[in-house]
Amino acid sequence: MAPDHRTKGADAPLGLPRPQRSERPGGCDPAFPRTATPSDLVGRVLGLNPGMMTGPGTNTYLVGRRDPILIDTGAGVPDYLPLLERYLAERGWTRPSRVLLTHRHVDHLGGVRHLRERWPDLRVSKMRYRDTGLPEPIEDLRDGDVVEGDGVTLVAVHTPGHASDHLCYYLREARALFTGDVVLGGSTTVIPSGDGDLADYMASLRRLLELPLERIYPAHGPVIEDGPGLVHEYIEHRLMRERQILEALADGLVTIPAMVKRIYADVPEKLHAMAAQSVESHLRKLERDRRVREHRERHAPSRWELLAG
Ligand SMILES: [Zn+2]
Numbered sequence: 001m002a003p004d005h006r007t008k009g010a011d012a013p014l015g016l017p018r019p020q021r022s023e024r025p026g027g028c029d030p031a032f033p034r035t036a037t038p039s040d041l042v043g044r045v046l047g048l049n050p051g052m053m054t055g056p057g058t059n060t061y062l063v064g065r066r067d068p069i070l071i072d073t074g075a076g077v078p079d080y081l082p083l084l085e086r087y088l089a090e091r092g093w094t095r096p097s098r099v100l101l102t103h104r105h106v107d108h109l110g111g112v113r114h115l116r117e118r119w120p121d122l123r124v125s126k127m128r129y130r131d132t133g134l135p136e137p138i139e140d141l142r143d144g145d146v147v148e149g150d151g152v153t154l155v156a157v158h159t160p161g162h163a164s165d166h167l168c169y170y171l172r173e174a175r176a177l178f179t180g181d182v183v184l185g186g187s188t189t190v191i192p193s194g195d196g197d198l199a200d201y202m203a204s205l206r207r208l209l210e211l212p213l214e215r216i217y218p219a220h221g222p223v224i225e226d227g228p229g230l231v232h233e234y235i236e237h238r239l240m241r242e243r244q245i246l247e248a249l250a251d252g253l254v255t256i257p258a259m260v261k262r263i264y265a266d267v268p269e270k271l272h273a274m275a276a277q278s279v280e281s282h283l284r285k286l287e288r289d290r291r292v293r294e295h296r297e298r299h300a301p302s303r304w305e306l307l308a309g
Pocket residue numbers: 009010011012013103105162163181
């Protein structure tokens with residue numbers, strides 16, 4: 001199927017609210033600061049695109065000591081560039097040295113055009129994969145590529161699942177990870193149908209646990225101090241959902257709406273469409289594992305069959 005990054009999931013990283021262990025929710029919090037300096041190597045400027053699907057908006061990060069690398073660019077909100085320039089000036093900086101993008105969704109690369117109008121020679125890089133309509137020129141980055149900045153080293157880590165072209169960036173000097181939409185502050189991640197893939201996503205999460213990791217800087221929501229703790233939580237959460245889906249099937253709830261009704265009984269109904277997408281991503285994974293089979297119906301939701309063994 002031809003993926004279309006402008007439709008489903010295009011600016012929809014946030015899934016369902018996650019039970020909170022951290023101090024501050026990553027939801028649509030008006031008190032979320034527009035700029036912040038979470039460490040001497042990392043500054044943060046908000047993309048100013050708040051919403052149900054983006055929480056307080058997309059975080060963009062400036063990484064370095066004197067000549068900072070910008071990770072992600074927000075959605076292209078006009079007020080973002082002045083805010084970025086104000087923050088650069090506060091830090092005694094004039095411009096980003098270059099831009100790294102985590103993935104192709106519009107709330108991450110939508111700001112490239114404005115940035116290029118301001119700095120026409122700005123280098124922009126991402127993993128080029130199944131892309132159409134990128135704001136060219138864009139340089140290709142691959143898994144393991146190392147980007148040297150001013151006092152910082154960023155390593156690209158291919159982490160498909162939320163998007164097939166997704167890169168996280170590992171900051172060696174701080175044992176910190178910029179996770180884009182793979183791990184978020186305050187909610188789970190959407191696995192969009194089409195370009196998303198839950199099996200890939202689980203493999204990506206497990207891969208992150210192999211890194212010597214402390215902090216996570218997510219693309220939405222606050223800094224996560226215990227990075228590995230949250231990645232473990234994400235894995236546990238998905239495994240729990242998978243168990244619930246298998247149990248529902250065993251109990252004769254064989255359509256997605258029926259499963260959602262039981263499994264998400266405590267979630268407001270307006271979020272059930274999103275929940276259905278999540279259940280479907282699980283069923284597609286189980287289908288690939290040959291544990292379920294889909295029976296398509298003409299005028300009704302598919303019926304899912306639990307396979308023996
Ligand atoms: Zn995304």
